[in-house]
Amino acid sequence: MQVIKKNLSVLIPFLGLILVIALIGIASEGSLFRATNLNNILDQIYTIIILAVACSFIYAHGGFDLAVGAVFGLSMMLSGYIILNMGGSWIALPICLAVSLVCYLVTGLVTVKLQIPPFITTLCVQFLCRGAVTMISKGNITLPAEIGVANNWTLKIIVLLILLVASYILMHHTVFGRNNAAIGENPTAARQSGIHISRVQIMAYLFAALLIGIAAFFAMARTRTVATLAGAGYELDVIVAIVLGGMALGGGMKSSVKAPIIGALIVVILSNGLVLTGINYRLTDLVVGTIFILVVVITYKRDRNGLLPR
Amino acid sequence: MKKKLVAIILVLALSLGLTACAGGSTTPEKVELPQYKVGVILYNLSNDWALNIMKSIEYLGSNLNVTFDYAVGGTDPEQTITAAQNFGAAGIDGIINLHPGMIMPTLIEICEQYEMYIVTSNDPANAHPEYGTFSKSKFFAGEVWEDDFAMAYTIAEDMIKTHGAKTFALTGFPFGLADQMDKRLNGAKKAIEDNGATLLAEGLSFDKASAAANIVSQYPDIDAIFSSVESISTVYQPLVNAGLGDKVLLNCYDPGEGALEAMEEGVVNYAVEGTLADSMIAFVLLYNAMSGNRMTDADGNAASIEMEYVLAKSHEDFVNIQKYITGDSAPFTIDELKPFIKVLNKDAKLEGLTEFAQGFSLESVMARHGG
Amino acid sequence: MNIKRIYSNIWKTLVWPVAIFVFFLVMTRLLQTESTFGSWASMDSIVNQALLTAMMALAMSCNMINGRWDFSMGIIMMVTSFIASPIIRNNQLNSWALLVLCVVICTILCLINCLLYLVIKVPTLVISIGMLLIYESLVMIINNGGGARLSGMRYTQFGRAPQIYILCAVMFVAFYIIYSHTRFGYNVRSLGNNQLIATNIGVNEKRNTILCYVLCGVFLGVASCINVSMKGTIEASSTFNNNMGMMFTAFPAVFIALYLSRYVNFTVGVFIGAFCIKMLTAGILALGLPSEIQDIGVGLFLFLFIALTTNQGRFSDWRLRRLKARPGSALDKA
Known part of the structure; x- marks a missing residue:
């Protein structure tokens, strides 16, 4: 009992996930658990889970990210544009990585060195990247069929596992991860204890960029096309995933890799499962929104200082 | 805990209230036909374009024991693929996909996996490099489309030749959102170039209303504004406010209720209307495929039917469009389409359907429906 | 405050809009584009758009000052106009009725957000995401998804001059007085500066929050009324871009105002920020550049503005060091 009480905050997001799975599972009369649908869920969760884990490193140190969708979109668009004009699908991955790394290096440097709040920096980057995407795009880009080779489940699962394990180790079992979370907990204390804040923050941005670049590459392989709206709205999806997973957006020592994973699972199971239940399309968002608030009510960890949360 | 309960009750009360507001879905008329469920993918579920399409196919569905489910997609490939996968898992029999974009091979793969059929409407998939392969798939029911490039060219050329327009601005969504809209913009651009007119500004933005307001304010002497989408909610009001309603030429695609007044005022x-008509023909192709009677050409390729848009150039034309096409009566009645549905008419042929669909015009609808 | 300081503050505030105006005016004349940038009519349109953005920005800032982010403001505006417009049209009411109805509906919707916030004690940003989803459904349910349509002078007076100027001027003055010269405004600022100290000295945070949401609802209602009056018809949209896009156009104005507030009152800063952004987007179009560059322009401007204003001390130090390093400089002599 003591153990359960002690780990309640850790267990609650899992309970939220189980609750959602059970509700949707019953409402969909078991369709949720069919093998083909589980395959769909895996397919649909792939991008969002990587992006959410990536951004959890930024949120962990108290950052904020409104640029993830636009950077993801620009990585795909620039990569698609270069493939279309120069050929060679193999360059897709390096270009996706290069674009996202450059974007987040700039974001990190500007945020840290010029001391601009990350909300503003990432909003600027969002404007810049979205503008660049629409400027480059002169229509939907159809990619050569060979890029679809990367849409291979064995490869995708291996890559996903490597990324998640690496993220877990980095977040929870390295000095960098602990320092990153310590900055989110209390930047002044972190600075006083000798943590090189700017270096750690930039490293977090770069690690996030690495994951975002990889996610963009696999999204290209999945769709074999690039559109102007690629990645639009992921900023919000990421926030939703992180919050539903039980991680505070302000970051801190309680930040974890499992939060975005659980949150992403809840988001995707909800959007996938509600279609299976045959609910009126006009009510889908209503139900998702309601469940979202209900899960937050149950899982959100509140401070007992009597102040309203910010 | 008490507060949590209050919160839960609050949210649930709001949700239940809204659920009650949503009303019931359309109940299909019971006829001796197999039951099918069709998923429809549209880029927007709530504008006039979408509502007209929904109304037309639901009319057919109610007579053929078909129910519908809708999902957002069409402009974001990831979203479209997700919608198709979810439809597949939900046991849907067929998909009507508006704006196929360039992801048809992936969508066909999903359809093959779930053994559901797909038809594309409004825009063709035949420009795809792999069209030759996937058009033979037994799950590809076909495509019905209009030539958007040609219609846009015609409008812009008419603005120049008939009304003497010399300077132009473009407005609408940016390129890369939907091929259909891109073709319209390219068609207008080509007409402007071919006829020696000048394109002064491209106000293509997700915030279409602000872009349109800027065009009107920065270029008050402009002769014509070509819109690749519905323009009543974007360009109309800035033109009226600036007193330029009767001075600047303007077009509108898939016009809603407000267009009647706008055309009467000469703003x-x-x-341009017709997308709902092609969706009805697409539905027929899909229905035939779902009932095991896929319509193909002699080589086994899926049907590819090009239809004509209806272009209204006067208030009177538009009144007729609203009366006979987008209003209470659909452009095709179920009785007019039954001869092309194989389970109801064994002699139904693709050639016949194609000929019937290609004969679509305002005049033909008025003649058929007693106008 | 000495007169030199006042001049300096005015200069530091006005330099941005003046620079943008002059830049585009000169460029459009140099490039001989066919646009009328700088004419009364073109500036009137820019100001009208800026006023709409400024009203949204003021509504957002009612809560943002206290660190409460709300992503559902754009969709609340949309829902409000969808509920209000058929009531106004079917009952043949007028612009004033539209204004009142928009304000009432927005205030109620904002209070729902507020109530949830106070009851479940979860950050507003999180609640607003849930409410955003719920309101998106509502958009498709109201009028069966048919959107809002109001045309004719009878309904849309607040979408054009001079009515829009008068209405916004009243709102600006009201915000200025409430924010700068009332106990409530003082409490808002003290809670924004340090929540713990403010509550310890007796500020009732809950009451202050409710009032903030009411104020936010009133300003958002005015913005919603102006929006539907300017556009006449608003398409219902179930797409993310439309609903969040409205928010993202107002954010820069708030940020610019926050940084300008060291030189000028926050309320004026909001208008200057909105005006700069709208002039920038109109100017890009006036130059004949594709509108895709607008986003890039806004992003770069915001970045430059914030970077320069935030790091003004550093630039001064750097300039000072360079002057000192120069042999025989005035500083050496001094």
Whole structure:
């Protein structure tokens, strides 16, 4: 009992996930658990889970990210544009990585060195990247069929596992991860204890960029096309995933890799499962929104200082 | 805990209230036909374009024991693929996909996996490099489309030749959102170039209303504004506010209720309609495929039917469009389409359907429906 | 405050809009584009758009000052106009009725957000995401998804001059007085500066929050009324871009105002920020550049503005060091 009480905050997001799975599972009369649908869920969760884990490193140190969708979109668009004009699908991955790394290096440097709040920096980057995407795009880009080779489940699962394990180790079992979370907990204390804040923050941005670049590459392989709206709205999806997973957006020592994973699972199971239940399309968002608030009510960890949360 | 309960009750009360507001879905008329469920993918579920399409196919569905489910997609490939996968898992029999974009091979793969059929409407998939392969798939029911490039070219050329327009601005969504809209913009650009007119500004933005307001304010002497989408909610009001309603030529695609007034005032000079008609023909192709009677050409390729848009250049034309096409009566009645549905008419042929669909015009609808 | 300081503050505030105006005016004349950038009519349109953005920005800032982010403001505006417009049209009411109805509906919707916030004690940003989803459904349910349509002078007076100027001027003055010269405004600022100290000295945070949401609802209602009056018809949209896009156009104005507030009152800063952004987007179009560059322009401007204003001390130090390093400089002599 003591153990359960002690780990309640850790267990609650899992309970939220189980609750959602059970509700949707019953409402969909078991369709949720069919093998083909589980395959769909895996397919649909792939991008969002990587992006959410990536951004959890930024949120962990108290950052904020409104640029993830636009950077993801620009990585795909620039990569698609270069493939279309120069050929060679193999360059897709390096270009996706290069674009996202450059974007987040700039974001990190500007945020840290010029001391601009990350909300503003990432909003600027969002404007810049979205503008660049629409400027480059002169229509939907159809990619050569060979890029679809990367849409291979064995490869995708291996890559996903490597990324998640690496993220877990980095977040929870390295000095960098602990320092990153310590900055989110209390930047002044972190600075006083000798943590090189700017270096750690930039490293977090770069690690996030690495994951975002990889996610963009696999999204290209999945769709074999690039559109102007690629990645639009992921900023919000990421926030939703992180919050539903039980991680505070302000970051801190309680930040974890499992939060975005659980949150992403809840988001995707909800959007996938509600279609299976045959609910009126006009009510889908209503139900998702309601469940979202209900899960937050149950899982959100509140401070007992009597102040309203910010 | 008490507070949590209050919160839960609050949210649930709001949700239940809204659920009650949503009303019931359309109940299909019971006829001796197999039951099918069709998923429809549209880029927007709530504008006039979408509502007209929904109304037309639901009319057919109610007579053929078909129910519908809708999902957002069409402009974001990831979203479209997700919608198709979810439809597949939900046991849907067929998909009507508006704006196929360039992801048809992936969508066909999903359809093959779930053994569901797909038809594309509004825009063709035949420009795809792999079209030759996937058009033979037994799950590809076909495509019905209009030539958007040609219609846009016609409008812009008419603005120049008939009304003497010399300077132009473009407005609408940016390129890369939907091929259909890109073709319209390219068609207008080509007409402007071919006829020696000048393109002064491209106000293509997700915030279409602000872009349109800027065009009107920065270029008050402009002769014509070509819109690749519905323009009543974007260009109309800035033109009226600036007192330029009767001075600047303007077109509108898939016009809603407000277009009637706009055409009467002379603010909108061209209104293009017809997307709902091609969706009805697409539905027929899909229905045939779902009932095991896929319509193909002699080589086994899926049907590819090009239809004509209806272009209104006067208020009177538009009144007729609203009366006979987008209003209470659909452009095709179920009785007119039954001869092309194989389970109801064994002699139904693709050639016949194609000929019937290609004969679609305002005049033909009025003649058929007693106008 | 000495007169030199006042001049300096005015200069530091006005330099941005003046620079943008002059830049585009000169460029459009140099490039001989066919646009009328700088004419009364073109500036009137820019100001009208800026006023709409400024009203949204003021509504957002009612809560943002206290660190409460709300992503559902754009969709609340949309829902409000969809509920209000058929009531106004079917009952043949007028612009004033539209204004009142928009304000009432927005205030109620904002209070729902507020109530949830106070009851479940979860950050507003999180609640607003849930409410955003719920309101998106509502958009498709109201009028069966048919959107809002109001045309004719009878309904849309607040979408054009001079009515829009008068209405916004009243709102600006009201915000200025409430924010700068009332106990409530003082409490808002003290809670924004340090929540713990403010509550310890007796500020009732809950009451202050409710009032903030009411104020936010009133300003958002005015913005919603102006929006539907300017556009006449608003398409219902179930797409993310439309609903969040409205928010993202107002954010830069708030940020610019926050940084300008060291030189000028926050309320004026909001208008200057909105005006700069709208002039920038109109100017890009006036130059004949594709509108895709607008986003890039806004992003770069915001970045430059914030970077320069935030790091003004550093630039001064750097300039000072360079002057000192120069042999025989005035500083050496001094």
